[in-house]
Amino acid sequence: MAGVMGNPLKYSFRGIFIAAIASLVMAWILVPIIVSILYAFAAPSDYYDVKKIIPLKYTLEHVNDLLVLGARDAMLNSVIVALLTIAISFAIGLPAGYAFAKYVFPGKDSLKLLMIGLRMFPIIVIAVPLVTLYIRMGLYDTPLGVALAHTAMALPFVVIITSSIFAGVPDELEEAAMIFGLSRMGAFLRVTLPLALPGLAAAAIFTFIMSWNDVFIASLLTTLNRTLPAFILVSAMAAPDFIKFAAAFLMVIPAMIFVFVARRYLIAMWGITLR
């Protein structure tokens, strides 16, 4: 702190250093995103013109083409799968998260360690055997089937995140509610749950993105009712450049919107799950 005022030369060098690194980081991340969005809407004449680094004429044609070719249905499937994944993984994982946060019981540490270990389980491993099982059960090529597999992927994360969210709600509040006549369930529903709601919403977004971004499981478990990444993986490889740019745009936008909505929780959330 003292050095900042004392030495003007050192101060200005420091300022330039900070500005240079910060701009480099921002450019490294943002330029590819901005470029791919601009190119997704670039008119072909501008794209093939070497002089036009940044296209000046734009068209909705490529994104429209991709949507008509099947991306519209695939996006709808992706949303259905992601919402089902949230619903199932929260219905199953929320009670477990609550148990870890509010109870002391024999075996707790081992079970918690199991959850942490499962979080790192390479979930793509289950996809191949599930194909055979799903064909037998009629779940193959259905959004529900993909969502059930995504739940296996998301569940350890949901348990760990919700447990840390519930642990953040003071026990005293729940105890006070119980003294005033609420049952444990009532205290949970009327006191703990409302206080935990913003965190849980962020956890739901985290789950949504996990499901939205999965390509391996969805590609193996579907053929006609593909999710967006699975559809793009199969169709984009052979498609012209514009379709690839449009595909990148469609995949990135929902995730970016969610990040913006949940930005306050972003770092904390990923910090909890990945430590």
Add this chain to the structure above:
Amino acid sequence: MGSQKGFLSAIHSSYYNFIDKLGKYVPYILLAPTLVYMILFIGYPLVQGVKLAFFDEQGRFTTANLDYLLNSELSYFWDALKYTLILTGIIVPTQLLIALLLAFFFTSFRFKGRGVAIYVAVLPLTISDVAAGLIWYTMLTGNGFLNKLLINLGIISEPIQFFGWEYRNMEILAIVLAELWRSTAIVFVILFAGLQMVSQEYIEAAEVFGASTLQRLRHIVFPLILPSIQAALLIRTLFALQIFGVVWVLAGRDVPVLAGEAYYEQVSLHHSGVAALYALIIASISAILGAIYIKFFKAKYLEQ
């Protein structure tokens, strides 16, 4: 006043006695659905996977899939193993170094716009590997941003080719760039969170005793964030072993990887047994790494 308090705590404790008797089993009941689900969707498929890989339709033990995987000319196993390890070996250490420098940068300096810069740095967390691959295809393709920029700056006269079988090394470079761009954010978040938990008091104490900046880094900060570094390394290594989407989008089978071969054998060749074998190989490598990790760092996790 005193008697009222006693009355309340009497109700309190009798209520808790009741809950205690019934409550012994409550946490297990709450945990049961999760455990049952994980057994059904991870345990059972694992058993099925072993069956698919090592037993034929009549339930007899067979090494046909293993023979195919190791010896068939159609199988890319050894190349896939090689490229998976090469990509992991390049990407993970590089991004650890970048993330470490970034985490130090953002904890050491407070400046205007720091929040925005951190927000931007973690943006790729939400971007999938397929999308990152396509974004970098846009950057690097013949008519892409980078080639046009370099041509207009007069640095090159012909576009640099990144894609196609004959440019396999350039494809690897493109994959590395895309993965560094996308997944360094995860490492950064873990290290940044770890650094923020290092108490300022330790550092100040060391300063009082005359430790230089380098000494403080080596003897105070580094040991304290070592668990974060280890966690980040393990998580990224395990995910790097599963690398698939970004490779498939940028290089297809020009650069074979383990998960890509599992996908190809299953979807294109309908060799479920071979695909299951690939999956088991990925799982085994992960399990060994995970076991080593848990053995050495178990205590640290449970403190939280």
